[in-house]
Amino acid sequence: MEIHVNGVAHEINDGDIRPEETALDIIRNKLLLTGAKRACDAGACGACTIWLNQKPVIGCLLPAHAMAGQEVHTIEGIGPKLHPVQKAFLANDALQCGFCTPGVILEAIYFYQQWRAKATDVQPTREEIQAALCGHLCRCGAYEGMIRALQEACAGRFEGASPPYGPRQDAYAKVTGQTRYTVDVQYDGQLEGVILRSPYAHAKVKRIDISQAATFPGVRAVVILLNRQKKIRYIGQEVLAVAAENMLQARKALDLIQIEYQVLSSTVEVSEAQKPSAPRVYPQGSLGAPNVGENPLFPARWQGNIRGPLTLMSQQKQTARRIVQQACADGETRVQGTWRTQAVCHAPLEPHACVALWPDERRVKVHISTQSCARIAQEIGKRWHLPLSQVEVICNAVGGAFGAKLGLTSEAVAAIELSRRAQRPVRVVFERQEEFISGGYRPAVTLHLKASADGQGDMKALSVETYGDTGIGIGSYVANLGRAIYPGIPKYLADYDIVTHNPPGKPFRAPGGPPLFWALEQAVDELAQRVGCDPVQLRRRWQPVPQLSALYDWVESLPAWQQRHTLDRQSGSIRRGIGLAVGNWLYFVQPNTQVSLQVTAEGVVASTASQDIGNGTATTIAQEVARVLDCDPQDIHVELGNSHYVMGPAASGSRTTASVVPASQHAAEQLRATLEEIMVQREATRTFAIGPLGIRSERGLLTWQELAASYPKLSVTGKRQRDAKRYTMPFAIKGTQIGHGSTWSACVCEVEVNMLYGTIRVQRVWSAIAAGRIIVPALARSQVHGGIIQGIGYALFEERQQDRQTGRVMTTSFDAYHLPGIAETPVMDIFFYEGGFEYVRGGAVGLAEISTVAVAASIGNAVAHATGWRPRELPLRPDRVLNALYAEETL
Known part of the structure; x- marks a missing residue:
């Protein structure tokens, strides 16, 4: 052929x-x-x-x-020159992780060609572009940049223009398809690995016969992945893995495996798991249970399959419980109710993937799609008894993660062990069905909330009890996140885990945050309505924080918010509503972060053992180093994704920017001082400028090649120095510290509710963020856009479905799991307030979590404003909306 x-x-x-x-x-x-x-x-x-x-x-x-x-x-x-669409994507930062970008660009170029043939220099509408690109998913939520980029390209802005650099350092490689993700790694002689998973929710493996599979043509290794107890606790749990010359041989070999299971009674429904007679998930305690969050596993009491309550962050908890109970009895102003959220999947477009090879029996090289390059190297060394110098973890690019790719995950264990047995490179990549089963999900949560306020609207007490549907995992941490918001009142904050024979949850972008604020911020909105107080003014009284005051000022300046009252008492089938919700997130940092700067023949190279998952770590480092050195960020080459570099942070908990910016600044200051010393000694001048070719002074150009040849070991290492204010813990936990203060967001959503069909469309979102100094504004806006899009998906569409009898995951593809697409992308306005973190080294903290925590609650409040019905269960599916509207007789 x-x-x-x-x-x-x-x-x-x-x-x-x-x-x-x-x-x-x-x-x-x-x-x-x-x-x-x-x-x-x-x-x-x-x-x-x-x-x-x-x-x-x-x-x-x-x-x-x-x-x-x-x-x-x-x-x-496409090329060799950049197409105008590629230039537009660069200039408008129309990408984040970049995994979807090549496919989107090919579709966009086709639209561009059709458009330019009929409408020269006329800009297409937002709706026309949404229709053209609606077959493409971007889990990062870079749709707004795509719309703007294609509009500008179709209007002829990039015809014949020189290629723009754009704000993102790695964008050129992504728009041209040059970026190599873990799934793209290919070594000579590489084998393909597949995992055999359990068909039972609860069982003990009595016997495994691999003899036929091990001798099947093409099979080179078979490894058992079970723990010592050989206990199965959920459908889809990893049993063993096979490596063969190709995928077809590996899959056929799986069919030859003979396993004898002793099937045990299981409990897969939360309601059943709480009964005293339910089969125990952990009969002998929870030793080895995976952590579903990013916090440490604090001690908690067990009663059957219920773990808790964890009330670590309560304030005057007994007083709080007494006040809310008395308020219910006395008929005082109060809000009480039950809110529910669903399980949602991380669903990164690049699935979990690992390629492992052993150059010899004492060294291992691992390519992996991960959020924690340095941490995984440590875990590999510990598991296989290797010194860190003999473990190299490489992560060139990550096609999405959002919390699902932290730590040593099962595809890595399988690939490393298969490679060790076969003495060949082995690649293990999850299929999409496996991603939905074992890739991770945010646990479903049931929240029981009670709040009491006096006649003027001042809150007197708050009680929040949450029950996390965490599968075999533990560590649900939802209610306890409420300590920092609306302080100074008695609070009873209690978290429970309900363990079942289901896959364990994982931390998902602001773990615990969206469920908490879904309930809390709707309760606040309802209290404001009951006491007849403006929602902004009520919140101002409860939380007089300067950063929040600045965000509230911006909200109150919005014409849509000022005219909100005109939407009251609507009639007709289409109704609009505007809702506000506020959120906060902890300031995390990794104090042991370092950034190395080295002068080479190509220029200044920055490196750290962190990774760029689409959040723009490389760009942030380049920007900060260039600021101190007074040069163009494009003149700084950044290398990430290798555990042999100096210690870098994991990409989780919004810690990356707060960690790498101060370390980059410190390294650049040292390098600047060193270069000044060299220029004084060599060129007798202190006045110079750094450029792409070298250092220029009145004496001429000292090229990078000349400088590197004269000073072959010219390098410095910057450290993440302490803030002016102390951290909140006496020591770091797994390298992580909690800094002083919180980040804040105020999210306003305008929705349109179809009262006949029960559909909800988010028309516009205004998001105000207080997260300190913004290092790269274009990337910061993109990050917030992505957080909003994921919040919309959480509120309206996404839901992981399971068979309630067997525990089998029914959601196995993107056909069955509705990710928000470009057609559901509203117009988004972003405001950054940069004050409040002057005591932080570098002045910058993270954006990823704070941008998404309040979105779903804002949509819920907007729906209540439009319809008079207060939603309490996610997602807001049309059937739920219609059932509620007819029940409330609001039509």
Whole structure:
């Protein structure tokens, strides 16, 4: 079969193509063109988009033989010069992790060509672009940048223009398909690994016979992944893994494995698990239970399958319980009720993936899609008894994570052990179904909230009890996050874990935050309504924080908020509402963070053992180093994603910026002083400027090559020095400290509710954020856009479904799991208040969590404003909305 890909003819033997192989298989595995990505294998995400005869098609659904005699183009075939659409994506930061970007760009270029042929220099509408790109998913939520970029490209702004650098340092490689993710790693002789998973929710493995599988053609290794007890606690738990020459051989080998299970009674429903007669998930205690959050596992009492209460952050808890109980009895102003949230999946487009190889029996090299490069190296060293110097963890790029890729996960264990046995490189990549089963999810939560206020609206007490549906995991931490918001009143804050025979949850962007504020901020809104007080003014009284006051000022200046009262008492089938919710998040930092700067023949190179998951770590470091050195950020080369670099932070808990900015600043100050000393000694001048070619002074240009040759070991290491205010803990836990103060957000949403169909559409979002100094404004806005989009998905669409009888995960593809797309993207206005963190080294803290915590609650308050009905269960599906509206007789 002859195919033409990117203008090059390729002969492929028909006998080498299996019937089930797709165009994507041939392009990625045989031609080694990795710009087209495998993400869903169902045609639902658009990441695998290619051109067939100049038209976009879905590569994962196109049969391989359909390419015969046709012209095929991938992202690598665009060029050699950047296309105007690529330039527009660079300039508008229309990407984050970049995994979806090649497919989006190919679709966007096709739209651009059609548009420019009929409407020169006319800008397409937002709706026209949303319709054109609606087949593409971006879990990072970079849709707003895509819309703006394609509008500007179609209007001719980038015709013939020189390629713009854009704000993001790694964007060029992403828009051209050059970025290599873990799923793209390919070594000579690399094997494919697959995992066999349990079909039972609770069982003991009595016998495993691998003899037939081990001798099957192409199989090179089989490893058992069970713990010593050989206990199964959920459907989908890893039992063993097989490595073979190709995926087909590995899968066939799995069918030859013979396993004898002793099936045990299980409990998969939370309501059943709480009964005294329910089968115990942990009969002998919770030793080894995975942590579903990012906090330490604090001690808590066990009663059957219930762990808790954890009341660590309560304030005058007995007083709080007495006051709210008395308020109920006396009929005082109060709000009480039960709020529920669903389990939602992280669903990164790049699935969990690992490629491992052992250069020898005492050294291991691991490519992995992770949020914690340095931490994983430590865990690998501990598990396989290797010194850190003999463990190299590499993470060039991450195609989304959001909390799912922290620590040593099962695909890494399987790949490393298979490689050790086979003495060959082994790649293990989750299929999309596996991602939904074992990739991670935010646990569902039931929240019982009671709040009491006096006649003037001053809160007297608050009680929040939460019950986390955490699977076999523990460590739900929701109610206790409420300590910092609305302080100074008695609070009873209690968290419970309800363990079941289900996969464990994982921390998901602001773990515990969105569920807490979903209930708390709706309760505050309802209290304001009951006492007849403006929602902003009520919150001002309760929380007189300068940063929040600045955010409230901005909210009150919005015309939409000023005219909110005009929407009261609406009629008709379409009703609009505007809601406000406030949120806060802890200021986390990793104090042991370092950044190294080295002068090489190519220029200044910054490095640290952190990783860029789309949050812009490389750009942030380059920006801060360039600021101190007084040069262009593009002149700073940043290297991340290698555990052999100096200690870098994990990308979790919004700690990255707060950790790397001070370390970068310290390193740049040292390098500046060293260069000044060199220039005085060598050129007799203190006046110089750093540029792309070297250091220029009145004496001329001292090139980087000359400088590196004269000073071959010219390097410095910057440390993350302490803040002016003390941390809140006497010591770091797993390298993490909690800094003084909180970040804040005020989110205003405008929604449109269809009273006939029960559908809710978010029309516009205003988000005000107080998170200190903004290092790179364009990237900060993109980060907030993504947090808003994920908050909309949490409120309206996303829900992980399970069979209530067996525990089998029913959500197995993006067809069944509704991620918010570009068509659901509202207009978003972002305001940053940069004061309040002057005591922090570098003045900057994180944005990822604070940008999403209050979004769902804001939507809930907007729906209540539009309809008079107070929603209490997520997601706000049309059936729930209609049932509630008819029950409330609001039609």
